[in-house]
Amino acid sequence: MTECQPAAKDVAGPAAASAGPKIIHRLAVGLTVVVFPLIWVGGLVTTYDAGMAVPDWPTTYGWNMFAYPLSTWLSGPFDLMVEHSHRLLGSMAGLVAIALLIVAYRYDGRPWFVGWCVLLLLAVIAQGILGGVRVLFDERVIAKVHGCVGPAFFAMAAVTATMASSWWRRGAWQQVATGAGGRKRTVAVISSVLLAIVFLQLVLGAQLRHLTGWETHRQFTALTHAHLGTAGLLAVGVVVVALLAWLLGVERSVRRPAMALVGLVLVQLALGGGTWIVNYALPWQELNKMLASYTIHAKGFVESLIITAHMATGSLILAVTAVTVARAWRCRWVALRGSP
């Protein structure tokens, strides 16, 4: 077996041995950690129809966003708290993305990574502007786009954390050197296709979630069936990727997220069923006494939690799939390269 060693430019820049890479990695992880609650709160914004709870942007009822009174924010109306929190978390994500770019530019010797961080910053800015435009123009179509770009950005942040990790710099070389799976591109290709399916599923979900009322029932039915069909496809795809990763002896760092996806998709399927029940009730609800006696509560806590969790888990699945894809292709690239 060929001994794989990392290329110098893959390992680090001038300050490879310093704390630079660690800070970059921590910032990238921090960004991912900030974006996940941002996704949750964004989901709550849609669940509570709070997108227009604050009619102005970037100000909040005329206040500078960061100077808005704490008392009104936290003890005021719930939808206002959700919307304003979403804005503040979004701003925090932007600040972390700026810090990440600065640190990457200063300490990371990989020009492509710095370029990626620029792209990441542009994405978070674009997403913020989309959110603002949605408010200023009160346009649900923009809300749909905003709702799709959010999870995509979360996935980008997770991939950034992967690319900034020591595994990417050194661990992948070591793993590939001791395994045989990295040479097979099957998992990388199939997981890439899976990533596209997951994103398609998110787009379909956003269509179902951001209704204007002018959609016909035929359109909604077609969308629902497509969402269900894609869920089935996705469930099969996840199992296939996990099985292949296991059977082909793919590196642990690829196998683990692939396995985790199976669990996440199971949770997501349950949440999906729950989301339909707490939104619209099942068409055959009368067959079961417990379901027949259940009354949906508009803006209810449990209902909102289930709906928002479904959306957030979808984003998490996208991010984990993206990490799987990134790792699988990294292993493949390292395996093909063989030696620095």
Added chain:
Amino acid sequence: MKAAGTERLRAAWRSVVRSLLILATCILGQGCRQQEDAFPPNKVFAKRLELQQGVSVESAHKEVQLLLRALFGTPNQPRWPAAIAAADGQTPQSLVSLTRLERAAGAVRSNEEGVHWGLYREHCVACHGVAGNGLGPAAALLNPYPRDFQMGVFKWKRTPRGEKPTRDDLHRVLVRGVPGTAMPSFLHVDREDREALVDYTIYLAVRGEYERRLLQWAVTEVDWEGGEHLLPRQLLDAASGGEGAVAVESLDDELLRPLQQILQQWRRAEEDPLLLAVGDAPLPFSQDQEKALLSGAELFQGTVVGCAFCHGPDGKGAAQVNNFDDWTRDYTVMAGINPLDAEQLAPLLEAGALKPRPAMPRNLTWGIYRGGDELVDLMARITHGIDGTPMPSAPLQPQNPQGLNVEQLGDLVRFVRSLAGRDQGAGKGDWEPERGSMP
């Protein structure tokens, strides 16, 4: 057999292709489409009239929409024909408040902390549709289908069969929700917001019912081929501009009469206490519980009230399944169409109608009553029936000498509750209506 199988396969394939096309249109086209600020016309009813009368209803349909827009405004800017109510000698705002209508109408928005606007689109439009026609985006996937307000018929109320609901009736449904269906409880929504939704529901119901009556009148009474119009020329010109409300005095009485009748019906439900007399009366249960249950069982199984015909002798609701509610009968049976004949139904489904589903009698053994489980609700169900459904009102004394007396009514209510193992008796106090006690 083989040909039939092939035909089924072809139909399935056509269905798949059509779904894919709709999906593609939906995703690609929806984002770019600008929403028009106009209520969607009642295409299903227009199609029914077209099939019924064998004439084109296009011209009538167009002029009806112009008049409706002039009188009732648009989804973003509603109007309430208060002048008509005033001309009828009533307080213009007694039934609906324009301020509350404006709160419920339009896009979801806020203008100050905690104040919501666009409540109908926030809470209702996904199922009931922009025009309240029960054809919202999610409608086809719900069971039961969402209520179509446009017939002006409501199920869960305490007024007699054929009468409009009171504001309290509508508000009660909003607070309680309807178990086992997509209709949620809005208990967590501010009372002020719920009141605005009640106003908007009445507005859509009045507007929708007027649209139906006007269209029917226009199709049958106006000589379109002879060059007649529903609206006078000057009104046609003014209304087509969509600017300003139409001056009531310039409208023909014939045009306004249906609207005045509808408004009177709504006002009667609100103002005539006699309509609620049944709900107000205390129910004298038999003192002997065993005797009361036996009497109730006999009435349930017997022919006077005939509960068992539909609900089955055991109350499980499986006896009668070949009946349809009035919302379905309206575009099928009323137009001479068999609800189970796919070929006859095709043009109506194309116009947007939902696939007919039989009205299912309630399984009473579960004790889940969609119209409310208070004693007064059950009593109203039995004495008034359920509007729009095959559930009839029970014959009562003294109007019907063969009907139930008040004590028998009490026995029947008690027996119905006993089917679900619910309380085997109740005191008089349970019958006190809780007026004004809604949250």
